[in-house]
Amino acid sequence: MHSRAMSDTAANRTIDRKHSHVEICLHGDVAFSGKSAGFERFSFEHNALPELSFSCIDLSTTFLGRSVGAPLMISSMTGGYSEAADLNRRLAMAAQRFGIPLGVGSMRQALENSAYRESFSIVRKFAPGVQIFANIGAPEIARGLTPADIATMLELIEGDGLIVHLNAAQELFQPEGNTDFRRVLDQLATICASISVPVIAKEVGSGISATAARRLIEAGVKVIDVAGAGGTSWQKVEEIRYTREFGSETRFSTPALEELLDWGIPTAQCLQDIRALKSEHPAMSGIEIIASGGIHSGAEIAKSLALGARIAASAGALLRALHEGRLEETIEIWLNDLRAVMFLTGAATIAELREKSLIVKS
Numbered sequence: 048m049h050s051r052a053m054s055d056t057a058a059n060r061t062i063d064r065k066h067s068h069v070e071i072c073l074h075g076d077v078a079f080s081g082k083s084a085g086f087e088r089f090s091f092e093h094n095a096l097p098e099l100s101f102s103c104i105d106l107s108t109t110f111l112g113r114s115v116g117a118p119l120m121i122s123s124m125t126g127g128y129s130e131a132a133d134l135n136r137r138l139a140m141a142a143q144r145f146g147i148p149l150g151v152g153s154m155r156q157a158l159e160n161s162a163y164r165e166s167f168s169i170v171r172k173f174a175p176g177v178q179i180f181a182n183i184g185a186p187e188i189a190r191g192l193t194p195a196d197i198a199t200m201l202e203l204i205e206g207d208g209l210i211v212h213l214n215a216a217q218e219l220f221q222p223e224g225n226t227d228f229r230r231v232l233d234q235l236a237t238i239c240a241s242i243s244v245p246v247i248a249k250e251v252g253s254g255i256s257a258t259a260a261r262r263l264i265e266a267g268v269k270v271i272d273v274a275g276a277g278g279t280s281w282q283k284v285e286e287i288r289y290t291r292e293f294g295s296e297t298r299f300s301t302p303a304l305e306e307l308l309d310w311g312i313p314t315a316q317c318l319q320d321i322r323a324l325k326s327e328h329p330a331m332s333g334i335e336i337i338a339s340g341g342i343h344s345g346a347e348i349a350k351s352l353a354l355g356a357r358i359a360a361s362a363g364a365l366l367r368a369l370h371e372g373r374l375e376e377t378i379e380i381w382l383n384d385l386r387a388v389m390f391l392t393g394a395a396t397i398a399e400l401r402e403k404s405l406i407v408k409s
């Protein structure tokens with residue numbers, strides 16, 4: 048009886064947390080204060096002779112061996128409470144329309160009980176033709192997932208892969224955070240060896256260094272989503288939740304707090320470092336990279352690809368667009384930005400864009 052009550056409390060807390068994350072990301076100040084994703088440091092060389100017609104530019108590419116309509120993904124966000132079904136339905140409709148991959152939010156709630164499983168499974172109904180990825184956090188991985196847990200997550204959405212989010216900074220700031228990150232890599236290696244779909248490792252806004260990427264790849268991860276610093280700061284999201292719960296009670300000294308709230312490797316830096324890692328180790332050439340963390344335009348998608356990413360991904364900016372009823376229009380505009388950059392660099396295809404070199408601004 049006692050343990051049932053405890054687990055109900057934990058499950059309710061998961062539901063409340065997922066709900067408040069969306070609300071805080073929409074209405075709170077959650078952007079990095081003193082750090083950008085780093086794309087402004089780069090520009091493309093103008094090509095006065097593009098030798099192509101704008102109308103013939105082809106945005107299609109492949110991701111994990113499947114054809115996608117454009118090099119963009121809707122990042123993992125939500126699920127696990129009643130209103131999440133509507134958000135996921137609308138995200139799925141956009142993914143289906145543009146033929147782009149989609150991640151669902153952490154499926155921890157769906158493993159705790161079956162109350163809101165429809166809020167996840169709805170994505171497959173509305174996006175039958177695109178890649179959809181399951182999602183679970185490092186703390187759950189460290190505790191150990193059973194084969195049945197993994198099967199539940201993948202079956203709910205007919206998942207094309209499993210995303211594991213590495214969110215140490217978020218858990219550190221989260222009022223109920225789990226900061227035991229021992230055994231994450233071991234458990235991840237076990238999962239990679241035992242499941243038939245690819246495992247994607249992603250951060251949530253603090254970035255993945257070349258050193259961490261190398262260890263993840265050696266553990267069997269097939270895709271690295273850098274989710275670098277410069278977009279949504281999950282330390283800030285959780286600091287807002289902490290302040291709501293505990294008032295101004297302080298955990299860190301003021302200068303350290305400032306540094307920790309902005310903690311992380313900018314997205315563009317992660318991409319440069321992981322591209323260098325891949326070129327030093329030809330055996331890693333098949334590993335695909337997702338550029339995310341502070342993606343706000345098609346020009347940044349273009350720079351991401353020239354910095355070595357297979358595709359780019361966005362969460363916070365697309366969530367705000369969805370809230371304003373402009374999700375599909377926003378994606379449309381980003382893809383038009385991308386076409387514009389391709390036209391002006393003389394890249395008719397995404398493969399050609401990836402070969403363009405960037406000028407580093409001094």
Ligand SMILES: Cc1cc2nc3c(=O)[nH]c(=O)nc-3n(C[C@H](O)[C@H](O)[C@H](O)COP(=O)(O)O)c2cc1C
Nearest residue numbers: 122123124152153212251274278279340341362363
């Ligand atoms: C409302 C919201 C909820 C999120 N929930 C998850 C999640 O459950 N699992 C996950 O891996 N990432 C989650 N993220 C993180 C994003 O996938 C992304 O890595 C991060 O926000 C950085 O990208 P951005 O700067 O484009 O927002 C969430 C993001 C948002 C905005």
